[in-house]
Amino acid sequence: MRLTLIILLAALAASAQTNPPPAAPDAAARDAQQAEQIRTECINGRRFICGKVVQITKEGLVVESGYTSLTRPPLNQSWVVPGTVSVTSDPHGVEGNSPGTPCFGLVFLTDIPKRPAVKPYDFVVIQAYPAGQYVYTPVPTVQKTIRRFAAGLPTAVALNLKAGEK
Numbered sequence: 001m002r003l004t005l006i007i008l009l010a011a012l013a014a015s016a017q018t019n020p021p022p023a024a025p026d027a028a029a030r031d032a033q034q035a036e037q038i039r040t041e042c043i044n045g046r047r048f049i050c051g052k053v054v055q056i057t058k059e060g061l062v063v064e065s066g067y068t069s070l071t072r073p074p075l076n077q078s079w080v081v082p083g084t085v086s087v088t089s090d091p092h093g094v095e096g097n098s099p100g101t102p103c104f105g106l107v108f109l110t111d112i113p114k115r116p117a118v119k120p121y122d123f124v125v126i127q128a129y130p131a132g133q134y135v136y137t138p139v140p141t142v143q144k145t146i147r148r149f150a151a152g153l154p155t156a157v158a159l160n161l162k163a164g165e166k
Contacts, residue, residue: 060110129156
């Protein structure tokens with residue numbers, strides 16, 4: 001009996017001294033880390049969308065961006081500038097790679113403010129975050145993939161996470 005007790009205590013002491021293998025990071029922690037990485041990428045990729053509204057859809061606006069004069073006062077007082085304003089796009093403009101630079105080219109803008117209402121050929125001036133791609137149909141038989149931006153950072157992160165799952 002005494003021998004059995006000694007063996008049992010020795011076995012318990014030995015098992016107590018071994019360290020369990022490190023736990024694998026759980027899915028929630030990985031998802032949170034991925035979301036934070038995408039959020040940082042969105043902040044670093046943010047652009048000023050300053051351009052003419054070409055098309056209005058249920059999901060957002062197709063904008064011909066590159067009208068950099070819209071970023072100057074008094075035109076930058078609202079995110080929507082009436083289409084009656086006389087501005088031209090910058091023909092020699094090149095999109096920079098730093099956060100907050102003006103965007104150039106055709107883009108899709110989603111998660112826009114509700115007011116003021118936007119009409120076709122109005123101009124928009126708003127900071128937006130990269131949110132993947134959008135398939136634009138300028139005419140019924142033609143499709144073109146353009147960059148998608150979201151005016152809200154949480155929406156941009158969610159759209160990028162959703163695109164990453166596919």
